[in-house]
Amino acid sequence: MPTPSRHALATACAAAMLAACGGSDGDDAATAQQQCEALARTAVPATSLTAVYQADGAVTIQNYALPAHCLVEGKTNERTGVDGKAYAIGFRLRLPDQWNGRFLFMGGGGNDGSLGTTIGPNVGPIGGMKPALGEGYAIVSTDGGHTGGRGADFGSDPIARIDHAYNAFDKTAVNAKSLIAARYGRGPDHSYFSGCSGGGRQGMMFTQRFPAYFDGVIAHAPAMRVSSGATIAAMFNNLKLTQIAPVENGSPILSKALTDADLKLAAGKILERCDALDGVADGMVNHFQACNVDLAELQCTGAKTATCLSADQVGAMKALFDGPRNTAGTRLYAGQVMDPAIDQPGWRAWTLGSSTSATPNSAYNTLMADALRWEFFTPPDPDFAALDFDFDTDPLRMAATSSVYDTYADDKLTAYQARGGKLMFLHGMADPIFSAHDTVDYYQRLAANHGGIGAARAFSRLYAIPGENHCSGGRATDQFDALTAMVDWVEKGQAPDRLLAAASSTHPLFPNRTRPLCPYPQYAKYNGTGNVEDAASFTCTAP
The missing domain is CATH 3.40.50 (Rossmann fold)
Structure with a gap:
């Protein structure tokens, strides 16, 4: 029996409307368009x-x-x-x-x-x-x-x-x-x-x-x-940072609670303590399980300067890394991981934003507060102000949505x-x-x-x-x-x-760097020799 031509196959497909041969190499553009429409x-x-x-x-x-x-x-x-x-x-x-x-x-x-x-x-x-x-x-x-x-x-x-x-x-x-x-x-x-x-x-x-x-x-x-934890943390972190923000014209300016220089100080301390735990100091913390940093080491002994953090700044950052708690001390969500990328734009966009006015534009205040008011609270509370979150009572208003929405259980x-x-x-x-x-x-x-x-x-x-x-x-x-x-x-x-x-070719810190991502609890450990920028120089290792 002779093999059907491409045209015959295409015609058969069109006649069968949407038959099994749709999408084959034999489909010409006209037939593909007919099948699509x-x-x-x-x-x-x-x-x-x-x-x-x-x-x-x-x-x-x-x-x-x-x-x-x-x-x-x-x-x-x-x-x-x-x-x-x-x-x-x-x-x-x-x-x-x-x-x-x-x-x-x-x-x-x-x-x-x-x-x-x-x-x-x-x-x-x-x-x-x-x-x-x-x-x-x-x-x-x-x-x-x-x-x-x-x-x-x-x-x-x-x-x-x-x-x-x-x-x-x-x-x-x-x-x-x-x-x-x-x-x-x-x-x-x-x-x-x-x-x-x-x-x-x-x-x-x-x-x-x-x-x-x-x-x-x-x-x-x-x-x-x-809808039961991370949004609570967003409200908690937002409150802690707003409380230490400088006041201008009677209003706190959230974006100035921690300057980029302040965040670089904290990132530098994390790198100092944890960067080399994976065998090489390369600007990344691979062995996060072993990383332990006390930011109090950065606290000013006198007036705030460019080389230290104020007591309020240290306290706020410690609270972020510890996680939100209610007045009884019960933890409401996990704290953030101590990673040096707190000095990067993506971290600032969520936590501090860039607004120099009394209206903050951090994602905590825009995306998360909006979801809280309309979807995570039952019933919705459209006029709710993020800084008014009550860590004892408001989590109860989030339970109904969490029961159908969250996936941690x-x-x-x-x-x-x-x-x-x-x-x-x-x-x-x-x-x-x-x-x-x-x-x-x-x-x-x-x-x-x-x-x-x-x-x-x-x-x-x-x-x-x-x-x-x-x-x-x-x-x-x-x-x-x-x-x-x-x-x-x-x-x-x-x-x-x-x-x-x-990393991308335009990465500002390490363009074109490669690394292995390792299945938990393993981490990428430097072999001791080889190009530090090359994933081949790292082995996934148990802690």
């Missing part, structure tokens, strides 16, 4: 769809020319909320012509409210990485059930709260897989999730509520305790582990909002429920990222390909014993 007529429950074909190179995002693909956007469960506003679960799905059989759900972040680029994280060799869409992944993202970007006033609607907690992500995953099957004639061979911050929380949520959906989940800096993941799912945690040691101590605590609890860290590493691993602020930046090698490592783990059984990470 037909997706807008796909029956997806309670969902309206649009589908637009984007030819190879026709769209550029972040200086990357996207490959030929079908852009599908949808709205599920459109309705009017109790606040009179329009709501829907919005999603964006990119379906490449050259599909590799994999599905990737890109997590959101912050208060969600937008769809993002939906091109995936960078994958491939360090120095030559490109967005996952370019490697053939079908990729979806969602707005979490509301629009409006960083604003959290959607929290006045009870259904929007549930959508943002879990329902929007459930519906989007199901819809995306249905549309993938419609486009290619089959569902994905393997499904993955990757997200940071709120996206990390969403990934954890899938392993708990919907354990059958994904084969591998990457949870970077997960906001696992955001389930430390067994029995169903996810039983079906062979893999879970990868990553966390920056200098994260100023979600403490890496909290993720370490969760991982230790998870490991204890699975026979210890040695046994738990068969399905779950945690990688500390020295010097990284929230999700990226800092004194860090913060460029890495966790997705390919996860794919190799799931599909080839090759567990990631280390992740190769790099």
